[in-house]
Amino acid sequence: MVENIVYNRYSYTLTNDEYLPASRAMLYATGLNSKDLNKPQIGIVSNWYEGNPCNMHLNILSKQTKKSINKNDMIGYQFNTIGVSDGMTMGTPGMKYSLPSREIIADSIESVVKAQHYDGIIGIPGCDKNIPGVLMGIIRTGRPSIIIYGGSIESGKYKDKKLNIVSAFEALGKKKIGKISNSEYQNIIKKSCPGPGACGGMYTANTLSTFLEALGMTLPFSSSCLASNLNKTYECDKIGFYIKELLKKQITPKKIINKSSITNAITVSMALGGSTNLVLHVLAICKTANIKFNIDNIKELAEKVPMIGNLKPSGKYLMEDIEKIGGTPILMKYLLNEGLLNGDCLTVTGKQIKENLECIPNISFDNQKVISTLYKPIQKKGHIRILYGNIAPNGAVAKISGKEGHCFKGTAKVFDSELEANKAILKNKIKSGNVIVIRYVGPQGSPGMPEMLKPTSYIMGAGLGDKVALITDGRFSGGTHGFVVGHITPEATSGGVIALIEDKDIIKIDAIKNIITLKISKKELQKRYKKINKKTKKLEQGYLSKYSQLVASATEGCITDKRKK
Known part of the structure; x- marks a missing residue:
């Protein structure tokens, strides 16, 4: 008996319902013929726009993907969604739109996907908020889907030293204290x-790209393949075959994304020394997928997963160096062999993680310094720490590489905006x-919870990285390093204790005991509560006004869907 496989279960409504003749008429206008009306339709969404290096090439990948879809007897329809450049908006009012752009x-x-009845989706993100935004949108649709990461940039070079975007930020701090000349400063900017x-x-x-690959939502090697590598085009060429297989088997994102695969994905990202933004996005992704997962689950993982990636910002190497030693799969194979990954998790190849990794060679520690052995890690426990204390009763997120120590005690220097700092x-x-x-830079207070890369870069450039700490109810860029604590909740605008801190107060941060403390008495705290300055910024109209009213706290992933768990 031949199995009747329905590939076009959603688009069939528009292409075959006799009561929707206008739908077919409009589809004919797009270039379809009668035979095409029975083919599955795949939405191909990219975050392409010309004004950002992370995104400027995504339309090329989207067109290549469409060719692959059409070759496999399906109809590919390209469409776009937005993007915001974190690097370009950093330290400006535009940065307020970065995290909200995810929503x-x-x-x-x-x-688009639900309105147009697409049968499957290929997502092609490039920059920071693109990736979780695309994944969250895909999860909501319930359609078979694959994500193609746009790829990482190659390193720049000046005076035989590798450069990257953070080099440009830190160069300003170096110029201000006379470490480099204006000419050197300009050359670093030009070549980063x-x-x-x-x-x-x-x-x-x-x-987040390594998170996606370990989650099972990209093909193997997607996260470590550079944007300029021809293999990225080859990845697009293969996509038609794999999405058709997912349609055939009706493998939707929720069959791939579960607590085990989320744990795999966090493990890989933590092992590599990933960004604190991982916490925000994991919480939002899990909420979208109806998976019970909170910051304490991340805290537990941080206790178990050593940091073994010697990667910037705290380390020496870049994603191009991961690619050179065999790509993300070679790290995943190592973690699988050591019992840190669940190999039974399903992926977009239609196979399990362990099946995808069968032919991947074992990592060698003799001829590379990008990845350390688990038995001699860069840090025995995860660099992402979840802290609690009177400053952050609902939690805070620290990024502690260990290079600046694990404990800090100092006197407060308080600023009510990033610009002042x-x-x-x-x-x-x-x-x-x-x-x-x-403070006052949280999801509601700013609004939009901007990243504090400029101040941390200036601190590093000025040589203060191991001499000062920085805490905020905002968040940090993945490029941030130093002794930093963000995502403090409740935020200042909500009446959090961070709003009560005064200059010269003593603050203690302990990333071993996972505690952050304002060293004043409860009586003094109550006294300060009476004169608290709850700053609210009136936004009469526009997206940020709506966002500030809808957004949840950082410990809930800053989602705008406030359904109860």
Whole structure:
């Protein structure tokens, strides 16, 4: 008996319902013929736009993907969603739109795919919020889907030294204290980004691309293949075969994404020393997929997963170096062999993780320094730490590489905006032993929870990386390093304790006991509560006004869908 496989179960409504003649008429206008009306329709969504190196090449990949879809007897329809460049908007009011753009991306994908009745989806993200936004949108649709990561950028070079986007940020701090000349400064800026692709270190984009691959939502090697590598085009060429297999077997994202695969994905990202933004996005992804997972689950993983990736920002190497030693699969094979990954998890190849990794060679530690052995890790426990204490009763997220130590005690230097803090750092007003406090920059307070890469880069450029700490109710770029704590909740705008901190207060951060403490009495705290300055910014119209009213706290992933778990 021949199995009757339905590939076009969703598009069939528009192409074959006798009561929808206008739908067929409009599809004919797009170039379809009568035979094409029975083929499955695949939406191909990219975050292409010309104004950002992370995204400027994605339309090329989208067109190549469409060719692969059409060759496999399906109809590919390209459409776009938005993107915001974190690197370009950093330290400006535009940065407020970075995290909120994730919700627009997810909403737009859900809207187009469900409205147009597409049978499957190929997502092609490039920059930081693109990746979780695309994944969240795909999960909501329930359609068989595959994601193609746009790929990482190649390193720049100046005076025989590798450069990347963070080099440009840190160069300003170096120039301000006279470490480099203006001529050197200008050359670093010109040569930091040589072409297309996402920022090259283990920053947010590459953290989330490795997360996607370990999750099972991309083909093997997608996360470590550079944007400029011809293999990225080859990946697009193969996609038609694999999406048709998913349609055939009706493998949807929720059959791939579960607590075990999420754990796999976090494990790989943590082992590589990934961005703290991972926490925000994992919480939002799990909420979207109805998976019970919270920051304490991440805290437990941080206790078990050593950091073995010697990657920027805290390390030496870039994603191009991961590619050179065999790509993300070679690391995953190692973690699988050591019992840190669940090999039974399903992937978009239609196979399990362990099946995908069968032919991958074992990693060698003799001829490379990019990945360390688990038995001599860079850090025995995860670099992402979940802290609690009177400053953060609902939690905070720290990024502690160990290079700056694991504990810090110092005097507060308080700023009610990032701009004020940046000016103070560049004017050399920050001294050794200070804990810089940047508040009113949370998801509601800013609104939009901007990244604090500029102040942390200026700190590093000024040589204060191991001499000061920085805490905030905002968040950090994947390019951030130093002794930093973000995502403090409740945020200042919500009346959190961070709003009560005053200059010269003593703050203690302990990343071993996972505690952050404001060293004042409960009586003094109550006294300060009476005169608390709850700053609210009135936004009469626009997206940020709507976002500030809908957004949940950082410990809930800053989602705008506030359904109860």
